[in-house]
Amino acid sequence: MADTYHLSFSIGPVQSFVEQARRTRDLWAGSWLLSYLAECALVAAENAGGTAIIPARPESVQGRVTAKGTAVGGIPNRFELRFNGDDARQAAVDAASAATDAFRKAWDRIAHAVFDTYLPEDVRRKGRGTEEIWHRQVNNFWELSWVVGKPKDGERTIGRLAALRKTFRNVPACEEGGVKCSLMPTLQELSGHLRRADQDVFWAAIASRVNTLDLGPTERLSAIALIKRLFPRVIRKAIGDDISDALNRVSWPSTAFMAAVPWLKELEGEALELARQYQQQALSAGYQRSETQVAGRDRVAWAVVDGPAWFATSVRNDEPGRHPTEGEANDEQRQQRKGQVCKLLKTLEQVYAKAGQQVGDESRQPVPYYSLLLMDGDSMGRLLAELGSPERLSHCLGRFASQVDDIVDRHDGHTVYAGGDDVLALLPAFAAFQCAIELRSAYSSVFRDEGMAPDVATISAAIVCSHYRYPLRQVLATAHHLLDDIAKDRTGRDAVAVGIVLGSGLNAVWSVPWDVYLGIAQTPDNSWCASLEELLDKFEASEIEETSEPTFNTSFLYLLRRRFALLLGGGHIKTGEFLRLDPSSSDSAPMAGAGDLLADLAHAEYRRRMGKSMRSEVTVDSTRPIIDKLMSLSRRWRRQVAKSGQEKDWEIVCDLHTFSFDGWRVARFLKQVKDGKVPDHD
């Protein structure tokens, strides 16, 4: 009798494979490899008679691995297929087996390509049990699981059964002895030696086959990390000759380069010419020619030197000179090197000076911050229920994903992953904000075309502005925390959470519903809000005497913070936390006038700074809205289910009893980034 069964196939561990990354290329390699391997498994299940519903795939690509044609991964790590027929259940079980085999075959081919190229017999002989470590890790890393069943009780997929399978994580696990991998700390490094000197001999043998950006002088990697790091070099052998040109490259823009892009784009005339000369000097001094340019960034296609070379602090540290390729340097060589670095710095300072002349400043340096953007669709279960079929949902998500790379590219960024409702991209620090707004608009647009209300298909975002030197893995972890815990859980979805990561760690967290960010939120209590962009220019650093519009400069903001902290009984506020005016009250209706007390204080201080003569000319009514807007940045906003009887399902509320300095910190920082005036400390 004809029947219908579904197969749900899941691949893990996503986090330890993708996010254990030190370089942007690690991040991309992990993300793309996972997507490619997932598609190999998916295609095998399709060829075994299944029809993919998550993700739904057009007929033209069914049974074909499309990942070979693009550098942007887009296949999720859980996919679902439908099987119809007399023995649909057995067909689904057989397809699961075929998918498992196809996954392992593709993985083995990639692993072999790296092993054969970089671990030949003469290298392995320098290790202790290297081959055994390799096979143990390669054979036991992946967690492949599946369930077969029927949707029931109005369900359209077997996501519920897949969730049940996750409650029993009997994943492969082995003992891992010895010294651990620099990238994946639960796995043994491949040399197998305990003594550092012995390890060095082994890793020097591999390093001699690659360049210093492929393998850092102190890195000791496991099999899995080495595959991630080196497979781009052997991609044709690992994947096949039919890959697209976009995939066949070994360079990825570094975080330093991503930070420098806006500054590089500004250079013109003499400044540009001098920068080109400096680049030649830097290349001769040992910096790598490692930055790959892509379409849309033609204006800086000339800038190929390793990103840190554009930052004086990095040049002063002399990273290329710290790890000489030919033994220890003698005194004379060290002096020579010192002279070379001084010359480099001098030229770089000249580039900064010329760049400054272009904008009327003494000097203009690149901002040492970039942004990592992570976005994820909200409440997919509800969206699926509203749309009525997984195929329709997949179709919409496919349309959205196909636009992501173009949008990110327009903002000088690089898409790492765009599949389903997920986006991961690296961008210049300030550009990430407008990019996120456009991606949100694109997301909502594809669902609006299908008749969905704007508050049904929403997407949340985390934007982490990080110093380029901060560990990428921790930036990623911060982005996930901001997206899941702050933007979604705490702010109520359809929200953006912003984190500022300085060299010393996470410095500020600010999260608001998107409508508040854009300054279009309508709140039940008519709380003021203004778009961040509108407010940003008020965060000017300079102090101008006797003005009708004083800026929100540092002394003004810190004075308010001190006074508010006294009033609210709190000294140190942790990043992302709020002080409360009245801890016993948690509703959003202000106490009689108490919520406004903070605004009154801020307003009084603001007017004091105007000077006597101006104060008499400018009315209180005209300055109060400016302060209300400023205060809106310091309060807790959230999106919540509307009380019954309301016209809308959702409402945005502002808790007037709360205060946090982080919103101001974020605004002040972004103003500095926008103006290109963020200092970099040695």
Add this chain to the structure above:
Amino acid sequence: MIDLASYQWLRIEPADAWFFRDGRPCNRGEDQGDVESEFPPNSTTVVGALRAALARENGWAGYGSWADQSTPLKRVLGDGFEDLGQLRFLGPFLCKRIDSSHDVTSREELLWPLPQHVVGRFEDGRFVPLDLMEPSPEVVCCDVNPGGVQLAAPRMSTRGAVVRHEMRSQKPPSHPSDVFVTTAGLNTILQGEVPSATECFLREDLYTHEARVGIRREPVTRTTGGGDIYHPRYVRLRPDVWLVEGVAGVPEDWAWPRVMPLGGESRMAFVSRLDEPPSFPVGHSGSAAVVIALSPVRFPLEWWGAGPGDSASRLSERLAGHVRCVALDRPRLIGGWDFQSGPRPLSPFVAPGTVWWLSNSMTETNLAQFGTNTTYGYGLVAIGAI
């Protein structure tokens, strides 16, 4: 059967922040921008620190092998990683002082990782448990057994809540990581009931991580050089939180340490003895329905001990019957450092909070130790009979 009264109970508090680094290499001159701190520390770390502190207090010079220097030290403290002499340990457990919301009284409670079958949701910065999962009424065809196995599933009452919450675009109830429950809350769970939200604590209620930048200074020149900067993440306990460790086998006339280095960078800990053992979970004797791991458990065969359909004797030879279903997280990988032979292998342990549902199994005890490495304190489980 565990005789809790045979242990001396120690309260261990940080002098400042602590540092329990993960397995990532952490050597001078290498990129150390990414050194994490794990918490709570593994038993091996605390046991090692306590043995060394006891040795120092009782005659060890502080260098070389105490076993070579003194026969009594060797007899009591053992020799090396495998031989703990006559010592037995339980812990380390997190402990918190909880102030009453009604009056000025407070109580001190051990905290346990929230069992895997408790589901709930976060509300206003706290975790609200909603239900306990149970073995699914249907068998599920999956890679564990295509013939079908029972998997942990929300009860019917929660399923209704799931649907309602999805319709309101809220996250369905789920099991969180990094939530701890008091002994009182765990007792409620062992009776098959949902604990109150006031018995649950988020990680950030108990401890936080601090990123710091450290610079090594040359002692003679007092200058720094290349590779001297590092970036560890410390763990800082809230003021009303500490660790509790049980130690058995220490002779009565031995001196106890008051301060000892614990974990990375030899950061200091204050040690004091408790007059009474802390309160441990209490289950009911009878037909064992559910086994909950309270500390990491190391099994010699499959790392998860026993899966659905397996004999319960694979968990402990004292258990009869079969395992119906298991709520199991990924393994906890535990290694350590052996001063005699270097890094210990990372081995997969069952994470605390794992739940096994048993059928046709009788038990007389409600606290037991399963698996291997039990002298280190591993393998502690609570058995609840409903």
